Amino acid sequence: MADSKTERGVKWEVRANDHYFHQSCRRKSFLCFRWGRYADNVVRSYKYTPLTFLPLNLYEQFQRVANLFFLLIVILQCVPIIATIPWYSTMLPLLFVLLVRGCKDLATDLGRRRSDGQINRRPCDILTPEGFKTVKWKDVRVGDILQVHKDQVIPADLLLLCSTEPHSLCYVETADIDGETNLKFRQALSVTHTELNGDSVKQNLAAFDGIVWCEKPNGNLHSFKGELHWKGERHLLDTDHLLLRGTVLRNTDIAYGLAIYTGSDSKILQNCGKLKLKNTQVEMLLNKTVLVILLFMITTALLLAVGAGLFEHRVSPKYDVVSVLQRDSSPAYLGFITFWGYIILLSPSMPMSLYITFEVIHMVHCLLIGWDIEMYWEDNNSPAQARTTTLNEELGQVGHLLSDKTGTLTQNRLLFRQCFIAGHIYGDMSKELKPLDLSWNRFSCGGLKFSDQRLVDKLRERSSPECQEFFTALALCHTVMSEWRDGLPHYQAASPDEEALVCAARELGWVFLSRTRETLTISEMGLTRNYQLLALLDFTSKRRRMSVLVRDPGGQLKLYCKGADIVVLERLQRDWPLQESTERALELFAQGCLRTLCVAVRSVPEALWTEWSRTLSQAGTSTGNQETVLEEIYDQMEKDLTLLGVTAIEDRLQEGVPETIATLRRAGLKVWVLTGDKTETAVNVGYACKLMDPDTILIQGEELRQLLESPSPDVHVMSKEPEVWITDRRAVKSKAALVISGPELAEMTKAPEWGAKFVALSDQCQSVLCCRVTPAQKAEVVEMVRKHSTSITMAIGDGANDVNMIKTAHIGVGLCGVEGSQAVQNADFALAQFRFLRRLLLVHGHWSYYRICILLRYFLYKTTAFALVHIWYSFYNGFSAQPMYESWFISLYTTLYTSLPIQCMGFFEQDVSTKSCLCWPEIYSIGQKEQLFNPLVLAITLLYSVYTSIILFFIPMGILQYSALDYQTLAVTVQTSVLLTMTVEVILHTKFWTKYSVAAVVFSLVAFFLSTLALHSTRLFTASPKDYFFLGASPNAYSTPEVWLTICLTTCIAVLPSITIRALGVVLTNPNKHKIHSSNKPVELKSWFQRGTLQRRSSYAVSQGKGFGKLITTGVGLPSTAPPQDRRVTADSLKKESPQGSLIEMNSGDVAC
Amino acid sequence: MKNEGEASEQPDNTAFTQQQLPAWQPILSAGIVIPGFLIIGLAFLGIGIGLFLTSQTIQVLEMDYTGVEKDSPCFQCTIQSVQNCTCEVTFSLSALFTGPVFFYYGLSNYFQNFRKYGVSKDYYQLTGDTQYFKSPRDVCFPYSHDSKNNPIVPCGAIANSMFNDTFELYQIINGTKKKVPLDGKGISWWTDFNIKYRNPSSVNGSFASAFDGTVKPINWPKAAYELDLTDPNNNGFLNQDFLVWMRRAALPQFRKLYRRITEGDYAGGLPAGNYSLTVHYNYPVLSFDGRKKLVFSNVSWMGGKNDFLGIAYLVVGSLCVVMSVVMLIVYAKFKFSDDDDA
DSSP states (O other): OHHHHHHHTOOEEEETTOHHHHHHTBOEEETTEEEOSBOOSOOOOOOOOTTTHHHHHHHHHTTSHHHHHHHHHHHHHTSTTTOSSOTHHHHHHHHHHHHHHHHHHHHHHHHHHHHHHHHHTOEEEEEETTEEEEEEGGGOOTTOEEEEETTOBOOSEEEEEEESSGGGEEEEEOHHHHSOOSEEEEEOOHHHHHHHOSTTHHHHHHHOOOEEEEOOOOOOTTOOOEEEEETTEEEEEOGGGEEOTTOEEESOSEEEEEEEEOGGGSHHHHHSOOOOOOOOHHHHHHHHHHHHHHHHHHHHHHHHHHHHHHHHHHTGGGOHHHHHHTTTOOHHHHHHHHHHHHHHHHGGGSOHHHHHHHHHHHHHHHHHHHHOGGGOBTTTTBOOEEOOSSOGGGGGSEEEEEEOOBTTTEEEEEEEEEEEETTEEEOOOOSSOOOOOOTTOTTOOSOOOOOOHHHHHHHHHTOOHHHHHHHHHHHHSSOOEEEEETTEEEEEOSSHHHHHHHHHHHHTTEEEEEEOSSEEEEEETTEEEEEEEEEEEOOOTTTOEEEEEEEOTTSOEEEEEEEOHHHHHTTBOTTOTTHHHHHHHHHHHHHTTOEEEEEEEEEEOHHHHHHHHHHHHHHHHOOSOHHHHHHHHHHHHSOSBEEEEEEEEEEEEOTTHHHHHHHHHHTTOEEEEEOSSOHHHHHHHHHHTTSSOTTOEEEEHHHHHHHHHSSOHHHHHHHHSHHHHHHOHHHHHHSEEEEEEHHHHHHHHHSHHHHHHHHHHHHTSSEEEEESOOHHHHHHHHHHHHHHOOSEEEEEEOSGGGHHHHHHSSEEEEEOOSSOSHHHHHOSEEESSTTHHHIIIIIIIHHHHHHHHHHHHHHHHHHHHHHHHHHHHHTTTTTOOOOSSOHHHHHHIIIIITHHHHHHHHHHOOSSOHHHHHHOGGGGHHHHTTOSSSHHHHHHHHHHHHHHHHHHHHHHHHHHTTSOOBHHHHHHHHHHHHHHHHHHHHHHHOOOBOHHHHHHHHHHHHHHHHHHHHHTSHHHHHHOTTTOTTTTHHHHHHTOHHHHHHHHHHHHHHHHHHHHHHHHHHHHSOGGGGHHHHOOOOOOOGGGOOOOOOOOOOOOOSOSSSOSHHHHHHTTTOTTTSOHHHHHHHHHHHHHHSOTTHHHHHHHHHHOO | OOOSSSOOOOOOOOTTTTTOOOOBOOOOOHHHHHHHHHHHHHHHHHHHHHHHHHHHHOOEEEEEOSOOSTTSTTGGGGSTTOOSEEEEEEEEESSOEESSEEEEEEEESOOTTOHHHHTOSOHHHHTTOTHHHHSOOGGGTTSSBOTTOOBBSSOSHHHHTOOOOEEEEEEEETTEEEEOOOBOTTOSOHHIIIIIOOOOOOBTTBSGGGGTTOBOOTTOSSOGGGSOSSOGGGSGGGOHHHHHHHSOBSSSSEEEEEEEEOSGGGTTEEOSEEEEEEEEEOOOOGGGTOEEEEEEEEOBTTBSOOHHHHHHHHHHHHHHHHHHHHHHHHHHHHHHHHHHHO
């Protein structure tokens, strides 16, 4: 038995109501060790426990090379023989860095604990021997039986045992998992349904002792394999029996389920990738640079140590004053000691305080993002939020934006906006709508965004039979089910499009009331009529249309059909009237980015119906490819149609989406859309939000596969449109978009070289649309882009289905939308609206990148130039590791004297104004191309710092060697020159002088001179002569004109190249460029668009697979929606007519993706 | 959605939070840059010319008296066996050496800036703290105690290696030597003399007994309290020569002030004529290829003679001027070609 289970891959055992069995195998953990089988239902996204915080946090912090290095330096400085400068000069900054970082980590982790706690404390009902008891989510164990009420979130992955609905159906909303808002239904096994349901459901459940054998926990949302062993029988289980954690129960009063996977074993949490520590590219380059500096430092120290050894060997023996000091040690040993001495002396070139400054700047930039009133959304009182504080500069470098569709680009509200009936277009697209007076309609529920009194008048006066027929068609031709609440019909549809149409018909007086298996009841302007449903020709993505064949109360047979324009128009009667105006209407709707459907009718003669129904029933019994056969039969019926009209539905975009995407595209970003939704919808939204130009060609399916299979994708894109390519190279390059679906993507990931090709190909296209992808696939796409291109990826989404990709991307942005807060919880940045992205990237991102790059360069420059002076001095002091500066200057230099001006620059600097950032998105490419911080720039910076250090030492040395000035005077001279040089340099970098910047510069200069004078004062010397032995050095030096002349000259020569390059830059650049700085033109985004020739698009995106059609025709789903008196009848009829076991097969089309 | 009870999270609309602080954004243009360079260049040239001319007026007389060459006057003193060697260096001035004349001694190839040498002194001891007389700080090792483990005062390598050649200057007038008075007062830093170095207070009225229980530095011929027995203000740690020596040089080639010539007939300078300099040659430098020098110099407002400073200013100034010309040419070309495009 066990062997066969292993073969079938079902190794996960769940025993219902067996608490002790599961208790024994609970997963436990201690520190980082885990054992046990079943996880508890607790979400743990935090990292530290009180016990592990200190070691873990210190471990993490010392993973940073610089911190580890400075720890080493501190240790070295405590060894007296090599201590060239006192220990506190490194220890204090290091402690400060560790403390700040530790506090920050602790605060972040506490925040995570809080949000975890909120989730873990949610209530749910568990079956105990005393009946159902309300407990917290975290108490749910595998094997528990849970009771879930309507509109509750399901706390764990449950096996649906039964529900209060007939046939133990239940409806779930999976928006948090796949982003689709339409309802899906789940159904219990018939055996559990029949055995457990009844008046004593609690007792039945308590006595339930089935054993579930299923797969081990995995992240595949759309597959589940398992079997239920109960009462000696084996029943197969699949995804239809599973209620996933995170989904919401809808339209079902109570559902009972058996917990199978809990906590981290559940499908949704398996889909959430691990919490990854994100580092920016700039930081990685910085780390590499620090490593280079470290290597350089060690090499230099080594060479200097060799120098010291040689000096010891050659000079010292003759030089008794020194040789006695060395205590007869061997030159090699002295060289070794000197090596460590130089390591300490050169250690300031490692920019340790840079990391702390870096973090402070990041934090301030994050605050500024949160403070930006332009990114605050009043409707839900949410400002922008930076949750990860280390990624700011990467906001200025994003090359690929990968966006979710539902809830991110679109509001996920489909609105009936316009229609075309009998040569007239009704409804307008203006923003301000005058709501129609619909008080005459007692079924009106509101929510109609359609305004045209003419149509209402025509309908009420019954003066236009075409209009009446049109709405009759809308009220009849669908697979929607109705539910009565408060005396009003509410609709459940497989697709939001259908719902929008049926709702629109209801508002305008054609109310779909209810349906049974064979009838449809509608109210036409208050007049209730029953239509007999003869056949339902369901939707498939291939047919792109659906029809109903009904017998109206008058006994006439009518076929109502709706579908994509291309399919419907070619099935119309020949020479149909109004051809031209229809074409024009379709074009007009396409321009407004509306989704169109054509509605048509056909009167069917009785004879045709009889014959056709016979063919149909024959087909039903025939074997072979039933689908193709059915398609042909349907095709016979759907012809000679008469066009009734065209509907136009708006897939409401979020505010400002097209403008934002257009600006971002101008900024050089590649915007990809990754959605769980259908291809048609995605394409339509793509066009609507200016992701693609109206005349963009779509490359998809087989064509795409061919391109990818070919050795070089470039060639094929070119050869696609050879003439155009020659005339306008750039246009063609950007006039294509790739469309790929989830299954195709899965295939592609199997062939690894396709990923590179795909990304290379996408670089030449305007956009990429990935449709029907799972959350895990979204992450895979992000991963693919990360792997095959060098650019920074940003993922934006609002639902739990986007969590994975948000975590995978370099930067994840969560929208605090309606779909719950999971995306925000896992995001690096949280925004209220998609349109804020423009400001986040172009303004904050650009500024952050600019500021941080300048800051890093300046920092590296200032620390290395400072430390390198020691090297030059060592040639004149016998390689004895004699510091060039006073030790106080060494410890105060980075912390007090030079930190503020550069920090001010990091806070306030603006190379271009907000308006210019938004007006000229092209500026953004600086970051994408890494123009301000790349190896070349770094090399130049470091070379420049070498130059500066040479000047800083040799000029004062050259001048003072002729005078009787002592070491301390030279030290003061060089110190002052260093400080002035660095201050001038930061002044040159600053282009945006606020009062704070001025104050910071003044402060650091004043601080330097005052503290230097103070440190050289009598008071401090008398307190501790050995620490303040520079007594009188600076007053003496500063009263010598020679020193001032030297300082002035040194500073000027040191900054001369920098000034010259800037001056040459000014002279050489086009004067027009300056306008960017000063322009105050209002931001006009629209003017940039130029509508090209429009192509008509129509998409019938009614359903992702087959609709509810089969469910309706077999009548399974109906009872709950039909009026109460019908309930029993239908339920009975179902039992008779639906053959056993067919349910599973029937449903598969609806759920599988 | 907006809840009245909930605190609004609307950010403050201030210039600071919205990054709209009033700011000055200097925009450089060729019209500023090119004249700017020219002005800076001219200013540097001006200073450079001034410095150079000033430097030219300063008189310097340098004499190496190490005695490396056999015919040099101090050659006999380089022989180790000779004790209390004296030699005579003569020179003649063809014109008045304008006063006040500064008299330096110079050493080359001498690493006073060697780190371990530099730290080898006890600041506490030198402030007259007798507690440190008995137990000098470790930094002085191996010059903290002598072989009999007596503490050395002043301890450390710097003090131990104090320069101890002395000089007497005579003008030879008609074959007779006329002593030129040398002024040794105030040649050290004011802070050193008044704050940094303090003598221990006398014990029982005797300055020497403050040093009881200590020994003189190994290389010193006499103890610290015997440095100048004539003037108590110039004795002990406050001896000017000691102070000058203790202020260590920055580079291996250095000069230190020995005396000033400010008194008597020579207040206005050294008149033309022949001079003889008697050197009490004590300090050995040849073992490490060192050199000893004597330097007479007068000073100007900018200090001693320093051609380097003036020349450096001139070079930088002319570089700036050249740059401004280059930029002007580039700009003109660039602008014209730009106009052509337009």
